[in-house]
Amino acid sequence: MNPKVRTRFAPSPTGPLHMGGVRTALFAYLFAKKHGGDFLLRIEDTDQNRYVSGAEDYIIEALHWCGITIDEGVPMGGPYGPYRQSERKELGIYNKYAEQLVTSGHAYYAFDTPEELENMRNRLISAGEVAPQYNGTSRNTMVNSLTLTADELKQKLESGTPYVIRLKMPLGENVTFTDIIRGEVTVNSSLVDDKVLLKSDGMPTYHLAHIVDDVLMEITHAIRGEEWLPSAPAHIMTYRYLGWADKMPQYAHLPLLLKPDGNGKLSKRDGDRLGFPVFPLNWTDPVTGELSSGYKERGYYPEAFVNMLAFLGWNPGTEQEIFSMDELVEAFSFEHVHKSGARFDPEKTKWFNEQYLRMQPVSDLADRLRTSVMKEFNYDASDVRLSEKFLHRTVELLKDRIHFESEMIPTGNYLFETPHEYDQPTIAKKWKDQYLSFFKELVNSLQQLNEFSIAEVDGAIKATAAANSLKPGEIMHLLRVFISGQGVGVDLLGMLELLGKDEVVKRLNNALQMINDKTNS
């Protein structure tokens, strides 16, 4: 029987998680859930120089907002804890396995200083080497436990000379492994350098830490970005040298997310440069105070964001595009994950949001609109504009015209407030003095209506127009401007009915006063 599927998302807390990271987490989550497994969050905080405070909380909040639920790991813990590598270091595991590799002859101590490393690279470059590396050939010229005598080594170690432990990559060996997405990948071991496994500060590098942790946490599938493909052979070798070939998770290297414009992978800087967020949530840089905008605060539904993300590099193989998280879990498979990078399109993201907006129940939108209205305007609790009926109808009038819920008030502001300004270009274009009597009569006619319904109002407008030998088409646009102040907007008759007799009459009188003032000035 196959072991229970366990996948993990293992970001390093160096800043806010960007959407590429969220997608990696999403695919790992979908795969785990599809197979009835667990999804873990491990924090890879082995680089103390790049640690950013708040980043870990941000990652947790972002995943939560997206509906990606963590079964185990940071923050709640679990049977394989701790789940932060800085804390796991205290367990002595990284040290232990690094030493084990040294003992078995698959790794060695290296005492070279940064200057010496730099010199070595320059030396190789001037010797015509295009890719200077610390590897099977150059290590013989360096200061390490392979070139030092036993006494020299002992002396260095005892005097506390800083050292790293490097993986001893073999020369000229073909390393083959199977990637779930790319199939069989073969790389010659000569091409990959002797990776540092343990740094001089005692911390492991990613190369060692993720392997030790994946095995100890019984991870079955290691899902990560394509940028790791070149170092995968080093990882494969490490598993073998540690005697963990049978415990190695299956690797899946995901295609990268590319910039909507120009070249290269999507970066944290692209978002605000191009006017769309690259982060799920707002992020304020703790050092510079600079704000990067997030999808949440921009008014995107997490479901829309996730749906969009899922379709970057993956497809269900059918023509269905709108998927709930449950449906994504059901449909997900690596067979339908692309090999090539996906250019991200902000326009499509908006479209996804619109789709989710249209699916919202009107009553839910009305409830949320009430909250916004109360915040925006100082209405009395008994104000009709806070009534169920008014809000419900407002939502119906507005919802198909907007991309975000947050646009309801800005787009429909004239439904909440009597206009103070009017679209003068439209008035100038349409207005004729002979319309004055029509509008005056219309006010009277509307005032006499017992029932202020669409049908009644429509009837009154038509009758008054006919009495003035006007075609309704002539004055409808002006009527809209007089009522809403704007030339475009929601259905006119629907708006009149919603506003009600008193408000409509009031607005009409205001507008006629405005016309009068203009004429006299």
Add this chain to the structure above:
RNA sequence: GGCCCGUUCGUCUAGGGGUCUAGGACAUCUCCCUUUCACGGAGGAAACACGGGUUCGAUUCCCGUACGGGCUACCA
């Protein structure tokens, strides 16, 4: 530069030798609906990078070229 990975409409993609006069979606254009603008509906334009093979037959398989992406740290 070297190495690795990739290459279907502008973008995301369907497609695993004949069903491809290459399908869908976003964006774009036209028309319809609408006494506004949207929404909605209908339609249009728009792609197999190139060159060699293999094959009766290649978008689909192989090789090369071009292009794109990634990596090339005591960062992940």
